[in-house]
Amino acid sequence: MQEQILAAQRRFAAERQEAEALFLKRKQPAVFFKRYARAAEQLLAALWEVYFSDRKLCLLATGGFGRGELYPYSDLDLALVSPATLDEDDQQQIAAFVQTLWDMKLIPSLKSGSVAELCGSVKDDISGDTAFLEARLLAGDAALAAALSAKISAQRDVATFTEAKILEMQQRQAKSQGSGTLLEPNIKSGSGGLRDLHTMLWIAKAQGLDTRFPSLIRHGILTSAEAGMLAESYKQLAAIRIHLHLCAKRAEDRLIFDLQGQVAESMGWQDDSRQRKSEKLMRLFYRTVKTIKQLHGILLPVLQERIDTNPYPITLRIDDDYIQVNHQIAARNPDIFLNNPEHIFKIVSIWQSRNDITSLEPKTLRAWWGASRKIKRSFYQNPANRRRFVEFFRNGNGLTHVLRFLNLYGVLGCYLPAWEKIVGLLQHDLFHIYPVDDHILTVVHNMRRLALDKHTHEHPFASSLMQGFEHKAVLYMAAFFHDIAKGRGGDHAVLGVDDARAFSDGHGLSSHEADLLAWLVEEHLLMSAVAQKEDIQNPEVIRAFCRKVKTYERLTALYLLTVADIRGTNPKLWNTWRASLLENLFHAAVYHLSSNGNTPNLLYNRRQQRAADFLTRSGAPEKQQKKLFQMLGSDYFASHQTREILWHSTNLVYDFETPRIRSRILPKSNSFQVMIFMPNGPRLFARLCRIFSRHGFDILAARAFVTAHNYILDTFIVQIPEQHDPEDYPNIQSALEAELNSFIHGYDLSEQQYHTGRISRRSRYMPIAPGVMIAQEEDFPGWYTIDIVAVNRPLLLADIAEVFFAHDVRIRYAKIATLDERIEDSFRVFSEQLADPKKQSALKQALLAQLAV
Structure with missing residues (x-):
C-alpha cells in the first residue's frame, strides 16, 4: 500500500511541476487548470483504490476543484x-486518506457523511450549497453521487439562493471598503474580482443554465461582445492569481506590495522610463475588474428577472421616451441613445431626480453603454x-451614485x-x-453625506456647517476637481485650476x-498642512492663514473640503486628534476674521x-440650561430645527427626568405636532404609532x-381626518393627550381596537412597487440605514416598527416623510445580526410583506 502511495x-x-x-x-491559465486538475484527479483515483476500493462510497470534487479551476496552492x-x-472503520479510513493528502503538502477541505447528512449540512449554508452546485464525480458509486446532487438541487430555493448570493457579494465588497481598487487588492474576493465573476455563473447554474459562454449567449444572458469581455477578464485575473501563488509559494490572493513587482516580472513586464512594472500590472488589474463590474451591472439583473415571482410588474409612464418598470427605468426604444446622444445624460438625470428608481433596466443599460462608448x-x-x-x-440627490455609475461605464472619461x-x-x-478616481469619488461621497440630515450624527459640527452653506454644488465640484490634475507632472493643485476654470466657463457657473x-482646487491642501504642520496657537500662523482665506465663506468651504478629503484618503487617517486640529484652526480663524468684520454664526451653535x-x-x-443641553447631546442640535428646539427646551428645562407629552395645533392646518418624552423601552415607537392610528390620524x-x-424624545406631526371641523380640534387634542399621558405612565391602550381603513382607489389602481434598501454605514459596525418607499396605509409605520422589533433591530433615528399617498421613510438602526446575509434577507422580506398588505 505504501508503495502505491x-x-x-x-x-x-512531476505532473504538477510540468503544469507550472x-x-x-505559455501564460495560458486554461492549459494550467486542465493539466493540474488532471494530475490531482489521477492522484485521488490512486488513493481511492488504496483506501476505499471495497466500500460503497463516492468521492466528489466540489467548489473550485469541481469546476476545474484549481490554483497552485x-x-x-x-x-x-x-x-x-x-x-x-469508515471514519478511520477517511482520517488516513486526509492525512496522506496533508503529508503531500496539499490542503484538503473535505466534507463527509450520508446523503441525508450532507443535504442537511448545506440546507442553511449558502457557501456549502454553492460548493455542491459545482460537484462532479471523481471516484466511486456514480448512482450515489447522482442521488446527492438531485436531493440538494431539489431542496434549493432558486430565488432565495440568488438573493443570498447577491447580498453575500455586496457584504464581501463592503468589507473591502466597497472597492476592488485598493492598493493591495484581493484578486479573489475584492469588488470586481474572481468571486464576483463566479457569483454570476453560480446564479445561472442554480437556474439550470449551462454556464458555458456559447450557451449563455443562446439563452440571451450574454451578448457575444459581453461573452468575449467576460472571458478575457477571467483569463487575466486567473493568470494573475496563478502567478501570485507561484511567486508567494502559498495560497496568497492579495496583490501585496511585496509581491507586485515579482508577479509583474513573472508576467513579462519590466520597468521603463515612464512606469514601473508593478504599475503596469496594477493598471491591467484595475481595467479588468472594472470590466467585470460593468458586466455585473447588466448580467445580474438579467438573471434576477428570470426568477421574478411577480407576474404583473408595475409599469408607469415617465414621458414619451421612458417608462418605469417596478424600480427600473426603461427606454421605449433602446436605439434612442445612438440616434440622439443627448439621452445618455437625460436618462441619468431622470434617474437622479426620482427616489423610486434604483437602476436602468438591463436591456436599456446595454443599449446605453453601447452608445456611450461611441461618444465624440x-x-x-x-x-x-x-x-x-x-x-x-x-x-x-444621489450625486455619488450618479458619478460612480458614469465613471464605471467610462462616460466621465x-x-x-x-x-x-x-x-x-x-x-x-x-x-x-485608492487610485485617484476612486479617491475623488469617495471625497464627493463624504461631502454629500455632510449635507444629509440623516448622517448628521457622524460629524455633527461639519454637518451643521454644510447644511447651512449656500453654495453646496460648488463644494461637490471642488471635491470632484481637487485632484483631477494628478499624474501630469508639476503641482496638481495649480494645474487643476485650469481644468476648474475651463469647466466653469463651459457650464454656466457664476463668476x-x-x-x-x-480657489478651493488651488488651496485644497492649505488647511490640512497648517493644522498638522504648524503651531496654530501662534497668532502669526493664524494671521498668515487668514490672509489666504480672506472670508468666512472660503474658510467654511475649505474646512469642509479638508474633512471630506482626509476621510476619503485613508479611513485610518481620520481620528479625533486630526478632527480637533482642524476644528481648532477653524475656530481660531473665525475669531480672527470676526475682528475685521461680522462673521455669521455657525448653524450648530446658532440653534443652541x-x-x-x-x-x-x-x-x-443658566446652570439649568447647561444641564439640559448636556442631556440632549450635541447631535440633538444638529438634527432638529430651531422651532422644535425652542418648543422642546421650554418644556424640559426645569425637569428632564419626568415623562411628559406635549402637543400643539399647527397654524393654518389640520395637523398636530406631538412631543413624547419618556424613558427608552421596547416597541415604544410602534406602540405610539398605533395610538395615533387608533385615533384615525395619518402620520405625516x-x-x-x-x-x-x-430617554426618547420623539416628535410627530399627525393629520386630523378631514371630516372633523376646526372647532373640534381642541377636543380631539385633549383626547389624544389623555391617552398619551396614560401611555407614558404605564397604561397602554395601543393594543386595543384601532382605526382601520383602506388605501385609496388611486393607490389601488396606480400602485407603486414597494422598495426596501438596507445599507451598512461606513466605519460604524452594526449601524445601518434602511430606506423604505411604499404606498401609505393606516398602521403602516407601526407595522414597520413591529417588524424591526421582531428582528431585534433597534431604531435610533427615524425620518418619516408622508407624501400624499406615498411614504419615503428613512431609519437609522442598530443590529449586529444584520451582518448575516440570511437575517438581513429575512428582515427585507418581512418588511416587503408588510408593505404589500
Missing part, C-alpha cells in the same frame, strides 16, 4: 458520500449635455478627457489607499461660483444659542431621537 505522489509531483513550467512559458475541495451514516467630442460641446452634467451637482487620465492612476505615497471653485437666549428671557437659570412626519441619558 509513494508512486502516486511522485507522479503527481508550461504555464510560465488552493484548497482541494472534496466531499465523500456514503449511503448511510459512516461507521467507525461634439457630445461635450452640446449645451444640453453641459446643462445636464452641471445639474447633477446642483441637484445633489469620455466627457472630460482630464478625468480619463486619472482613472486607475496609482498613488505610491503610502498615504492614499462668484467659478472663483470659489478655482437661540435656545439659550429664549430660555434666558423666560427666566430659566416623525423624528425619533434618543437623548444622552436614554
Whole structure:
C-alpha cells in the first residue's frame, strides 16, 4: 500500500511541476487548470483504490476543484458520500486518506457523511450549497453521487439562493471598503474580482443554465461582445492569481506590495522610463475588474428577472421616451441613445431626480453603454449635455451614485478627457489607499453625506456647517476637481485650476461660483498642512492663514473640503486628534476674521444659542440650561430645527427626568405636532404609532431621537381626518393627550381596537412597487440605514416598527416623510445580526410583506 502511495505522489509531483513550467512559458491559465486538475484527479483515483476500493462510497470534487479551476496552492475541495451514516472503520479510513493528502503538502477541505447528512449540512449554508452546485464525480458509486446532487438541487430555493448570493457579494465588497481598487487588492474576493465573476455563473447554474459562454449567449444572458469581455477578464485575473501563488509559494490572493513587482516580472513586464512594472500590472488589474463590474451591472439583473415571482410588474409612464418598470427605468426604444446622444445624460438625470428608481433596466443599460462608448467630442460641446452634467451637482440627490455609475461605464472619461487620465492612476505615497478616481469619488461621497440630515450624527459640527452653506454644488465640484490634475507632472493643485476654470466657463457657473471653485482646487491642501504642520496657537500662523482665506465663506468651504478629503484618503487617517486640529484652526480663524468684520454664526451653535437666549428671557437659570443641553447631546442640535428646539427646551428645562407629552395645533392646518418624552423601552415607537392610528390620524412626519441619558424624545406631526371641523380640534387634542399621558405612565391602550381603513382607489389602481434598501454605514459596525418607499396605509409605520422589533433591530433615528399617498421613510438602526446575509434577507422580506398588505 505504501508503495502505491509513494508512486502516486511522485507522479503527481512531476505532473504538477510540468503544469507550472508550461504555464510560465505559455501564460495560458486554461492549459494550467486542465493539466493540474488532471494530475490531482489521477492522484485521488490512486488513493481511492488504496483506501476505499471495497466500500460503497463516492468521492466528489466540489467548489473550485469541481469546476476545474484549481490554483497552485488552493484548497482541494472534496466531499465523500456514503449511503448511510459512516461507521467507525469508515471514519478511520477517511482520517488516513486526509492525512496522506496533508503529508503531500496539499490542503484538503473535505466534507463527509450520508446523503441525508450532507443535504442537511448545506440546507442553511449558502457557501456549502454553492460548493455542491459545482460537484462532479471523481471516484466511486456514480448512482450515489447522482442521488446527492438531485436531493440538494431539489431542496434549493432558486430565488432565495440568488438573493443570498447577491447580498453575500455586496457584504464581501463592503468589507473591502466597497472597492476592488485598493492598493493591495484581493484578486479573489475584492469588488470586481474572481468571486464576483463566479457569483454570476453560480446564479445561472442554480437556474439550470449551462454556464458555458456559447450557451449563455443562446439563452440571451450574454451578448457575444459581453461573452468575449467576460472571458478575457477571467483569463487575466486567473493568470494573475496563478502567478501570485507561484511567486508567494502559498495560497496568497492579495496583490501585496511585496509581491507586485515579482508577479509583474513573472508576467513579462519590466520597468521603463515612464512606469514601473508593478504599475503596469496594477493598471491591467484595475481595467479588468472594472470590466467585470460593468458586466455585473447588466448580467445580474438579467438573471434576477428570470426568477421574478411577480407576474404583473408595475409599469408607469415617465414621458414619451421612458417608462418605469417596478424600480427600473426603461427606454421605449433602446436605439434612442445612438440616434440622439443627448439621452445618455437625460436618462441619468431622470434617474437622479426620482427616489423610486434604483437602476436602468438591463436591456436599456446595454443599449446605453453601447452608445456611450461611441461618444465624440461634439457630445461635450452640446449645451444640453453641459446643462445636464452641471445639474447633477446642483441637484445633489444621489450625486455619488450618479458619478460612480458614469465613471464605471467610462462616460466621465469620455466627457472630460482630464478625468480619463486619472482613472486607475496609482498613488505610491503610502498615504492614499485608492487610485485617484476612486479617491475623488469617495471625497464627493463624504461631502454629500455632510449635507444629509440623516448622517448628521457622524460629524455633527461639519454637518451643521454644510447644511447651512449656500453654495453646496460648488463644494461637490471642488471635491470632484481637487485632484483631477494628478499624474501630469508639476503641482496638481495649480494645474487643476485650469481644468476648474475651463469647466466653469463651459457650464454656466457664476463668476462668484467659478472663483470659489478655482480657489478651493488651488488651496485644497492649505488647511490640512497648517493644522498638522504648524503651531496654530501662534497668532502669526493664524494671521498668515487668514490672509489666504480672506472670508468666512472660503474658510467654511475649505474646512469642509479638508474633512471630506482626509476621510476619503485613508479611513485610518481620520481620528479625533486630526478632527480637533482642524476644528481648532477653524475656530481660531473665525475669531480672527470676526475682528475685521461680522462673521455669521455657525448653524450648530446658532440653534443652541437661540435656545439659550429664549430660555434666558423666560427666566430659566443658566446652570439649568447647561444641564439640559448636556442631556440632549450635541447631535440633538444638529438634527432638529430651531422651532422644535425652542418648543422642546421650554418644556424640559426645569425637569428632564419626568415623562411628559406635549402637543400643539399647527397654524393654518389640520395637523398636530406631538412631543413624547419618556424613558427608552421596547416597541415604544410602534406602540405610539398605533395610538395615533387608533385615533384615525395619518402620520405625516416623525423624528425619533434618543437623548444622552436614554430617554426618547420623539416628535410627530399627525393629520386630523378631514371630516372633523376646526372647532373640534381642541377636543380631539385633549383626547389624544389623555391617552398619551396614560401611555407614558404605564397604561397602554395601543393594543386595543384601532382605526382601520383602506388605501385609496388611486393607490389601488396606480400602485407603486414597494422598495426596501438596507445599507451598512461606513466605519460604524452594526449601524445601518434602511430606506423604505411604499404606498401609505393606516398602521403602516407601526407595522414597520413591529417588524424591526421582531428582528431585534433597534431604531435610533427615524425620518418619516408622508407624501400624499406615498411614504419615503428613512431609519437609522442598530443590529449586529444584520451582518448575516440570511437575517438581513429575512428582515427585507418581512418588511416587503408588510408593505404589500
